[in-house]
Amino acid sequence: MIDASFAPAYFEQNRSAILDAWFELLRLPTVGTDPKRLGECARCAAWLKRFLKPLGFDVEILTPGSGIPVPVLYAERPGAEGAMTVLFYGHYDVQPEDPVSGWQTPPFEPTLVNGRVYARGAQDNKGQVFGFLQGVKALIEAGERLPTLKLVLEGQEESGSSAVNDLAPLLRPRLQADVMMVSDTSCGPENQPSIVAGLRGVQHFTATLTGPAYDLHSGVHGGVAPNPALGMARLLASLHNADGSIAVAGFSDRVRPPSDEERGYAQKGSVSPERYAQEIGCPPAGGAQALDPVTRGSFEPTIEVNGLHSGYGGPGSKTVIPSTAVAKLSMRLVPDQRPEETFAAVQKHLAEHCPRGMSLAFSEPCTGAPGFRLPLNSPVFRLAADILQQMDPRGALFRWEGASIPVVAMLQHLSGAAPLLVGFGREEDKIHCPNESFGLDQFVRVMTWSSLMLRALA
Numbered sequence: 020m021i022d023a024s025f026a027p028a029y030f031e032q033n034r035s036a037i038l039d040a041w042f043e044l045l046r047l048p049t050v051g052t053d054p055k056r057l058g059e060c061a062r063c064a065a066w067l068k069r070f071l072k073p074l075g076f077d078v079e080i081l082t083p084g085s086g087i088p089v090p091v092l093y094a095e096r097p098g099a100e101g102a103m104t105v106l107f108y109g110h111y112d113v114q115p116e117d118p119v120s121g122w123q124t125p126p127f128e129p130t131l132v133n134g135r136v137y138a139r140g141a142q143d144n145k146g147q148v149f150g151f152l153q154g155v156k157a158l159i160e161a162g163e164r165l166p167t168l169k170l171v172l173e174g175q176e177e178s179g180s181s182a183v184n185d186l187a188p189l190l191r192p193r194l195q196a197d198v199m200m201v202s203d204t205s206c207g208p209e210n211q212p213s214i215v216a217g218l219r220g221v222q223h224f225t226a227t228l229t230g231p232a233y234d235l236h237s238g239v240h241g242g243v244a245p246n247p248a249l250g251m252a253r254l255l256a257s258l259h260n261a262d263g264s265i266a267v268a269g270f271s272d273r274v275r276p277p278s279d280e281e282r283g284y285a286q287k288g289s290v291s292p293e294r295y296a297q298e299i300g301c302p303p304a305g306g307a308q309a310l311d312p313v314t315r316g317s318f319e320p321t322i323e324v325n326g327l328h329s330g331y332g333g334p335g336s337k338t339v340i341p342s343t344a345v346a347k348l349s350m351r352l353v354p355d356q357r358p359e360e361t362f363a364a365v366q367k368h369l370a371e372h373c374p375r376g377m378s379l380a381f382s383e384p385c386t387g388a389p390g391f392r393l394p395l396n397s398p399v400f401r402l403a404a405d406i407l408q409q410m411d412p413r414g415a416l417f418r419w420e421g422a423s424i425p426v427v428a429m430l431q432h433l434s435g436a437a438p439l440l441v442g443f444g445r446e447e448d449k450i451h452c453p454n455e456s457f458g459l460d461q462f463v464r465v466m467t468w469s470s471l472m473l474r475a476l477a
Contacts, residue, residue, distance in 0.1 A: 025157065158470050225346070230342060
């Protein structure tokens with residue numbers, strides 16, 4: 020009998036073997052955005068293939084023909100006659116480990132401390148992917164009926180999924196499915212399980228502002244030569260109005276506000292401003308102040324500065340006028356916004372506001388993908404809510420995440436499958452930061468979710 024106790028019992032019976040395998044996976048420094056680590060990504064894809072083959076999967080490792088050739092793993096396992104087809108998407112790439120000095124344990128040497136595994140990728144997304152696959156393995160070993168399973172595991176989610184985009188024509192005829200499951204999201208407040216009913220899209224680029232041909236003495240040239248550091252500060256400040264709303268003409272023209280039902284569910288799944296400040300270390304004071312934090316974080320687009328550098332940043336003083344200033348910018352998009360339009364609008368705004376005496380250039384462009392929202396009356400949502408109720412008597416929340424998994428919208432289009440995003444991350448996991456971790460209890464919850472949901476879909 021498969022119930023909520025099945026996966027925890029399997030984990031305890033196989034704890035040592037599961038942790039050994041998970042730690043092997045985490046030791047591979049699969050930073051997919053770094054060409055120097057392409058070999059590690061290839062080794063990881065091969066590792067996953069070796070794990071899946073004994074479970075009855077036919078596995079292919081596909082390599083794109085352009086860009087950084089980070090491999091994409093596609094696997095398929097036939098299910099019971101008449102059962103649904105489930106597509107599972109996950110990624111094996113991880114964020115860079117920088118800054119290494121912030122880690123209390125080596126980032127690629129998984130360390131178990133007080134029930135939590137510390138390593139880069141422990142949660143995002145190797146932990147959740149491997150927890151899902153362990154749930155599949157448990158069902159297979161128990162002889163349980165399963166749906167037809169199709170897996171897409173890629174190594175560039177953190178940097179735009181260019182390999183999957185490149186391979187889309189090859190993948191399209193293979194991906195037809197009824198449901199697409201993704202475990203790359205988080206729980207709600209108090210770790211209540213949640214179903215993600217929408218994600219924002221994302222795009223990004225680098226802006227470089229150039230003034231003098233070289234760094235200048237700030238005493239000799241101060242007040243005469245234009246200063247790119249100051250110019251970049253003013254340029255970036257022009258992106259928003261004084262009330263925090265976006266000042267870029269045309270950027271927000273297509274924004275579709277949430278329905279009253281969506282807004283109500285989103286409020287239920289949110290943390291209070293006080294709790295936010297306690298967890299994050301600052302109040303939810305960003306964005307358009309006329310809107311509440313839940314609306315700003317779930318249903319509104321953003322323009323954010325992700326990195327900024329100009330001139331001297333070392334100890335002490337170096338009195339120069341820097342020759343350049345560089346900013347990394349990203350935009351989060353909501354449904355109905357068109358990525359090509361918003362991308363052009365931001366760059367046009369910056370070009371029109373370029374300070375006098377300086378030149379502006381754009382590089383590393385990623386036009387990205389749109390956001391999406393899913394209908395709340397979906398039968399798959401109702402089934403998922405029933406499964407999560409079995410796992411937690413509080414039931415499931417519906418959430419609209421401000422984060423992005425750009426490839427999900429594309430895979431939905433290619434497969435025709437209904438997306439189902441349920442993950443078990445927590446704020447304490449510190450994904451993308453030093454000391455990323457994932458609790459063993461969270462890992463087991465992913466196993467429980469995958470075993471119960473797959474059994475129900477079969």
